Amino acid sequence: MIKVARYQLVTPVMFLGLPWAALAAVFAVNAAQGGGGNFRAGLAVIFLLFFVTGVQRIGRWLPFGLALGATRRSFYAGTALLGMSMSLVSGLVIAGLQAIERATGGWGLSITFFRVPYLLDGPWYATWLTSFVGLSALFVYGMWYGILNRRWGMLGLLAFIAVQVLVALAVSFACSRAGAGPLRLRPAGVYPATLTALELTGVIAALTVVCLAGGHATIRRVTV
Amino acid sequence: MTPVISVTGLTRRYPGQVALDDVNLTIGTGTITGLLGRNGAGKTTLLRILAGQEFPSAGSVRVFGSPPAENEKVLRRLVLVREDQEYPDFGYPDFKVSRALRAASFCYQNWDAGLASSLLEDFGLRANKAIKSLSRGQRSALGITIGLAARAEVTLFDEPYTGLDAVARQVFYDRLLAEYADFPRTVVLSTHLIDEAAALFENVVLIDRGRVVLDAAADGLRGMVTTVSGPVLAVDSFTKGRPVWERRGLGSQVSVVIVGQISGEDRERARSLGLDLTPLSLQQLVVHTSGRQVGAGSLAGRTSA
Numbered sequence: 001m002i003k004v005a006r007y008q009l010v011t012p013v014m015f016l017g018l019p020w021a022a023l024a025a026v027f028a029v030n031a032a033q034g035g036g037g038n039f040r041a042g043l044a045v046i047f048l049l050f051f052v053t054g055v056q057r058i059g060r061w062l063p064f065g066l067a068l069g070a071t072r073r074s075f076y077a078g079t080a081l082l083g084m085s086m087s088l089v090s091g092l093v094i095a096g097l098q099a100i101e102r103a104t105g106g107w108g109l110s111i112t113f114f115r116v117p118y119l120l121d122g123p124w125y126a127t128w129l130t131s132f133v134g135l136s137a138l139f140v141y142g143m144w145y146g147i148l149n150r151r152w153g154m155l156g157l158l159a160f161i162a163v164q165v166l167v168a169l170a171v172s173f174a175c176s177r178a179g180a181g182p183l184r185l186r187p188a189g190v191y192p193a194t195l196t197a198l199e200l201t202g203v204i205a206a207l208t209v210v211c212l213a214g215g216h217a218t219i220r221r222v223t224v
Numbered sequence: 225m226t227p228v229i230s231v232t233g234l235t236r237r238y239p240g241q242v243a244l245d246d247v248n249l250t251i252g253t254g255t256i257t258g259l260l261g262r263n264g265a266g267k268t269t270l271l272r273i274l275a276g277q278e279f280p281s282a283g284s285v286r287v288f289g290s291p292p293a294e295n296e297k298v299l300r301r302l303v304l305v306r307e308d309q310e311y312p313d314f315g316y317p318d319f320k321v322s323r324a325l326r327a328a329s330f331c332y333q334n335w336d337a338g339l340a341s342s343l344l345e346d347f348g349l350r351a352n353k354a355i356k357s358l359s360r361g362q363r364s365a366l367g368i369t370i371g372l373a374a375r376a377e378v379t380l381f382d383e384p385y386t387g388l389d390a391v392a393r394q395v396f397y398d399r400l401l402a403e404y405a406d407f408p409r410t411v412v413l414s415t416h417l418i419d420e421a422a423a424l425f426e427n428v429v430l431i432d433r434g435r436v437v438l439d440a441a442a443d444g445l446r447g448m449v450t451t452v453s454g455p456v457l458a459v460d461s462f463t464k465g466r467p468v469w470e471r472r473g474l475g476s477q478v479s480v481v482i483v484g485q486i487s488g489e490d491r492e493r494a495r496s497l498g499l500d501l502t503p504l505s506l507q508q509l510v511v512h513t514s515g516r517q518v519g520a521g522s523l524a525g526r527t528s529a
Binding site for chain 1: 272275276277278279294295296299300301302303304305306309310311312314317319323324326327328330331332376
């Protein structure tokens with residue numbers, strides 16, 4: 001597992017630097033435009049890049065990893081562990097930058113970049129936890145996509161997406177039948193009003209575990 | 225000879241195709257085996273299964289006495305160099321030759337960085353070159369470098385020198401033999417350039433349409449199949465009672481491929497009959513053997529005796 005992590009870090013810039021470089025670029029654009037107190041969801045780019053990194057770390061790095069004697073199991077565990085470690089550190093950095101943003105009145109420009117209404121708007125440790133869980137979830141989710149693509153190609157991916165849509169529809173239908181209505185529209189967007197941010201973090205953590213188990217079950221028979 | 229690789233009843237089926245069909249094979253420790261066969265014969269599938277990259281549909285595969293699939297204890301002692309190896313050569317910054325070597329260096333405990341550097345030099349390959357910009361031959365050179373410098377106990381080469389020029393191929397043969405002499409290991413080399421590599425082989429395994437049709441010691445094969453050419457009557461007289469693989473006639477002349485050792489007495493007789501005896505090269509042997517059912521008794525059985 002350690003060897004896999006070292007293998008993945010043989011290009012550290014690609015793994016560690018790219019999401020933050022992209023986030024810095026988006027932040028610079030936001031700063032240039034001026035904040036005016038409006039939230040523009042620029043922070044989403046780092047979450048998106050964790051997903052993309054998860055996809056690539058399996059799709060592109062697995063064949064050479066197996067050629068170097070790694071097992072699928074150790075490759076998966078090593079890559080997931082590295083992604084989650086990176087999420088832990090990145091979550092802490094986001095929490096730190098959020099604190100600076102608060103203290104400086106939005107970097108002196110009234111920018112709301114690291115404070116995400118409802119989701120990342122609490123104390124630093126809540127931001128750290130939610131960021132860590134969210135980044136880990138997207139990384140592991142991306143890994144699962146990469147594995148599915150490696151195992152069954154585009155057809156497998158489309159089937160996977162179709163199943164997720166069906167599950168989401170079924171859950172939504174069941175909730176509306178039960179009168180629970182988990183999604184309620186509010187002026188600033190769509191929030192799961194029945195959950196607090198930390199409860200939602202717990203739900204995402206549970207989904208991460210599901211993704212981890214799913215990815216592990218899928219990679220066991222992948223061939224290269 | 226202790227078998228380091230042992231395959232019994234190995235079958236690999238894909239939809240509408242049987243890539244390997246009831247393959248039985250043993251490869252001893254510290255040998256160089258030539259894995260030969262036509263395109264699509266099943267060589268790559270066999271090597272991938274040995275390296276745990278593919279799964280068998282049926283049968284048993286043992287490397288160092290254990291199944292290789294998902295077995296770290298086996299896989300860390302084995303390296304497979306593939307013609308079509310995928311590298312993570314995507315995105316920014318470039319995945320360079322040096323990074324591939326560095327990754328390999330901490331995966332193999334016997335890795336020899338000095339050997340890797342000298343091989344790169346011999347092949348004229350720069351360490352700071354991006355893998356995505358390498359030519360076919362340069363990618364092959366990188367694979368060979370990793371395969372040899374890993375000094376793994378089992379080294380599997382699958383068409384390792386595609387795109388390499390004759391000089392670079394000779395570098396590979398020379399370095400392989402030197403390495404083998406210094407650090408003996410079990411090498412399986414799949415190749416189409418049979419005559420070029422024939423001198424390396426101690427054993428030859430020929431696969432045709434997923435089945436092993438020949439598994440013999442290379443020394444035993446030399447002189448085992450001979451082309452007899454000359455006048456029809458003389459050739460018929462000489463070849464009477466011998467297993468014949470092929471017969472081609474042109475006017476009063478005929479050329480017949482026969483199986484079996486040619487004794488000194490036979491040579492004398494051929495000379496007196498005005499016949500030409502030409503032993504088949506390994507490549508010719510493979511060409512003749514592929515596509516025909518060579519009974520175990522007709523060649524493999526005799527050569528192994």
